[in-house]
Structure formats: C-alpha cells, structure tokens
Amino acid sequence: MTDDQRTFLLHEYDRLVGDLMKYYESITATEKLALVGAAAIVAFLYTDLPSFAAGQARILAALPAAIIALGGLRCLSIYLVMVKVSAYLRRIEAQLAPGGLGFQREFHGTAHSRVRLIEATTFLFWLLALGAAVAFWWLYRPGMAGA
Numbered sequence: 001m002t003d004d005q006r007t008f009l010l011h012e013y014d015r016l017v018g019d020l021m022k023y024y025e026s027i028t029a030t031e032k033l034a035l036v037g038a039a040a041i042v043a044f045l046y047t048d049l050p051s052f053a054a055g056q057a058r059i060l061a062a063l064p065a066a067i068i069a070l071g072g073l074r075c076l077s078i079y080l081v082m083v084k085v086s087a088y089l090r091r092i093e094a095q096l097a098p099g100g101l102g103f104q105r106e107f108h109g110t111a112h113s114r115v116r117l118i119e120a121t122t123f124l125f126w127l128l129a130l131g132a133a134v135a136f137w138w139l140y141r142p143g144m145a146g147a
Helices: 003-045 051-096 103-110 112-139
Strands: none
Touching: 003 051, 003 112, 051 103, 051 112, 103 112
C-alpha cells in the first residue's frame, strides 16, 4: 500500500467514524421526537378537543401511530446505513492494521450476540410504541376527556 493510499484510508476512516456517531445521535433524536410528538397529540386529544378540530378527532387520533411508524422507519433506514458503514470500516481496518487491530473488527467479531440483543430490544421498543399508538386510536372516542 502506498503512502497516498494509506493517507486516503486514514482520512476516510476518520470521517466515517464521525459519521457513525452523527447517525447514532440522529437515531436517538428521532426516537425522542417521535415519542414526544405522539404523546403531545394524545395529550391534546384528552384536554377537551377544541371545537375547530372536533370533527377530525378520529383522524387526529391516528396521528400518533403514523408518527411512531414513520419514526421507526427512519431509524431503521439510518441503522441500515450504519451497518454498511461499519462493514466498510472493518475492510479499512483490515488494510491499515493486518494484525487484527481495529474496533469495528473486534466488536463485530466478539459482540455478535450483544448486537442482536440491541436489535431485538429496539425492535420491541418500536413495536410496543406502535401498538400503544394503535390501541389509542382504536379505543379513543371523542368527548372522552369531559366524561
């Protein structure tokens, strides 16, 4: 490997590691915004729906489920990009440190069950949130707040 190739790979590695952290922060922000947005709509519907929106109550009740579903899909798409970036970083590490060094290779090789646990719990989180939002839509009846 030439010095130019090594320098290129080092710069690319640094940039992509930074991108991974930004992706992670974007996922956590999306999770928070989806939950807060859905909860805000539920709270709005339970605080005596203003008369201008009373006729749209059933549609408004479906918004939390839509927000949760779209937030989950956005997080999934970001996660899939993160998986690809991590695989590419493992390839870069293999070229830069043939002796087995590199966090991505180490983590991928030793933490497979932990990664699956994170994926499973995250899936259950989104499934539970979506289930709660759909249950709210199913059970919500306008005028329940004043009853």
